[in-house]
Amino acid sequence: MSNDSTSLNSARHYDEVPYPGLPVARSQPEWLATVGKLRGMQPADAAVARVLELGCASGQNLIPLAERAPQATFLGIDYSARQIALAQEAAADMGLTNITFRQQNILDLEAELGTFDYIVAHGVYSWVDADVRDKLMAVCRHHLAPQGIAYVSYNTYPGWQVHDMFRAMMKYEGRNARGLGEKLSSARKLLEFLQASLTTDAPYDALVQSELSLLLKQGDDYLRHDHLEEVNHPVYFRHFMAHARTHELQLLGEGTLGIRSTDYLDPEAEQNLNQITDDPIEKEQYRDIVRNRTIRQTLLCHQAVALERGPTTERLKGMYIESHLKSDNPEVDATSPIAERFSTPGGLRVSTAVPLIKAALVHLGEIWPNYIPFEELVAVARARIEATTDPPTPVPPSEIERLEDNLLQCCAGGIIEVHSQPPSFTPSPTTTPTACPAARWQAARGEVVTTRRHQALRLEPFDQHLLLLVDGSRDAAQLLDDLTTAVTEGRLAVWDGQQHVTGAARAREILSDALPCALTRLAQNALLVA
């Protein structure tokens, strides 16, 4: 996340406290392509795409993508010289040749910038002045390929109304503060004052308290960036879209697919909403206001692109799907007509008694974290059911259609994830496991790594240590040797109950038990490439 304000002052702020950058899963080209395809676009293959990030900070979002897709090219732009220097250093250190970082003001971007299949601007729009916001939209319009997709995230109302209050009052409290340190401490004093004083059960007190409980957990970086920054410009969704339209850009989708049931209000409210307006943007605006939405991750494409309405089973064909589903009943029998319930780790549930559907869901759960092409899953489920009779009884086409519809509903319900490409990680470790190089580079420098799902993950010390060793040169036996040595040399701590283990024999025993699970865990966390 970064800032391209024209004021020098603002650039210096970022140099003072670097914002803790994180990968943004919903901004990765693979995901943008998925949304585009489901709406009937022909977006560029993420593996060979040209990607631009505005406000790239020190490259935390872009570098793992560049490492993952060596045939694709990446350009990151940020106004902070310090952040760009850090990004360039990291890219050079990893030997990446397909990524360029430039210290530049967005306002100074010119026509020779070139054309991009994907443009990402995360956390920029709300933190810059009006001229920069407008230039950001202009860059999307002029530098996006005809089938290109832009990701722009921003702070929205009504959610930011409460933050506006915090910001305004923090500024007031810091009116006599000298320097950042005093400003931060007066800001914290305000938060503590409100926490201690708003103690009734009135809705206002409860609303402020719920925001406070989140804010007080944040570090100085967050307070500094989100609440003490000079420029902050949250917008209503309708105003953001009006701005996009003046640059001949249209709404493609949102961070989520826009097909999820959670994207809508309850059916009665949706019906009432239809009577107030038939404009889809206005409806979204009203939903934001019902939900007190705080942030949006909006996907835009050219006005000229003809978009189709929500996804169909037809458009799921050619896509990959994935789900970490488990049946509540471990002995699930796909052939029986008994209803079974399946749950995701996130607590989403689906129940069905239809054997064909049960077979498909069981298979999805079995192969996870692997993905499977949509049609292949249908074929596998069909084969499983047909194999239960001798001779096999063909499943009628109506049953197949029903399965496809049900899978589509699972996508809508968030139970199944859709991808436009096969996984860029290996679902299970090979005999010489190999970790994603970017993650290994990060693990050598800290406990937070970026997975191949493009999510930040905080590693336990053991996993961090292991990740550094799995470079493809060691098999399980060698890994065990090296881990044991690390324990005896005191570089890695292993415990036997409450007891700190130092002896090689006991360490090896414990490690050999733990290693297979740890390797599976790395695979499931999308950190292994072989």
Added chain:
Amino acid sequence: MSSQTAAANTYDEVPFPRQPLPQAHPDRLATVARLFGMRTQPIDRCRVLELGCATGSNLVPMAERHPQSTFVGIDYSERQIAEGRRAIEALGLKNIELRHVNIMDVDDTLGLFDYIIAHGVLSWVAPDVQEMVLSICKSRLNPQGVAYLSYNIYPGWHLRNVIRELVFGGGATEQSAAHRIARSRRILEFFSATLNDDPAPYSRLFKNEIDAVLRQPDGYLYHEYLEDENHPLYFHEFVARAEAHQLQYLGDATPARMFTSNFPPPVEQNLLLMSNDVVSIEQHIDLLKNRAFRQSLFCHQEISLSRRITPANLVGLRFAGKLRPEREVPDFQSTAFEKFVAPSGATISSPSPLVKAALFHVNSKWPGSVSFDELIAVAAVRLGSKEHPGPISPEDLTNLGHNLVQCLASGLIEAYSEADGFVTTISRCPRAGRVARMQAYEGPNVTNRRHEPVVLDEVSKNLLHYLDGEHDRESLMKILIEAVNRGELSILKNGIPASRGEAVADMLEIALEQSIVHLALQALLVA
């Protein structure tokens, strides 16, 4: 209320519902100023200016009550000024003048004033007009003068801005006001219904706000949410703008809102830790109360105010309050604690015989007010006898003063700088003020002599117009019976209109007595 350019038309099209503003009455302004040590001009011979006076609904009752004082109102809505002038002419008031003037055109020829009122103007006009209002307050105010300014504030308006965004839409200026109001109500009703059972704090708070707007009349909804101009700000920001015009924050028009002592002790302590002056204390109070609207008093910067209210500041003031003793007959003699309860539920307890006797007397005089001296004299008699009033020590007096200050700070009693403009004893031929009598002729909404809005019941409405001091009970009965016979007044028996005849007369007789007592308690009788 009025803004200055195209908005003049919108106030002609959709008048803002107007009522008298007791918080903006010069008596209130003078009282708050005296509490903080100012020496204000007595309101029975003062000069008052109201900016954005609309039809004069706020100024006209003042002009009637204080014939030796002068009242000037200006507004940019021609329709409303014309309406106000007709009323003034009908009432024969000579000490009030309403002018159709743009605030931007106000100059020195207007003269100087002891009290300046601008209610519902500042937040609803463009920034240059706001500056002009502040500049008028500075340049047209006498040295010991007080200005009243009301305006929308944050944090309360953060959420109300969302409502404005919802209904304001693109401005849609080609549509009629009526159309925009109807559309706004549809949208707000959608949100009220959708958020109905949502337990999230935001949803509860937002639904409360929306429902409050839906309960307001169209005129309020229109001018608060559908006008182009609405500029809320934080209290401290507003004070800074006034200070730029060499004006000083004097206090809130409802002084009880200024005091930290109205919070539970731990919260009061937190407030005092966060704040070191009156403005920052009140800013933090706004934050805890999510306040959305302020009625602030300002005076010249050169005035030295004393922020600690002592019993000495109460000299010359009068006190009124509805303070029901918890026990019907309190024990005045002993030093047992007795509790008094205000309609708000707020309470005060005291063991002091003098304080108990004084509070009891205040309650018995409601809605009338009593002076400090009268309080002491009456209390002394109660503690002793008429011939031998009880002894009152200087300590007792100081203690009573402190208790009164505490009652003022917590809003249990109100203070006034002038004697009551009404009577609570009922004469043979009761008389009401001319303004109220004229208002009653037009509808049920009248202004009482405490400058409060009162909604009359059917009998009182029919009666009030004839309370001119010339009609005794008998002739008033005739008037009521005629009204029933003409079908203008119906008397209900068990919820069903009673038919003509004897029974109606009996019922009317009771209703008449009840109505006159009611009007007296509503501070509507002047003799």
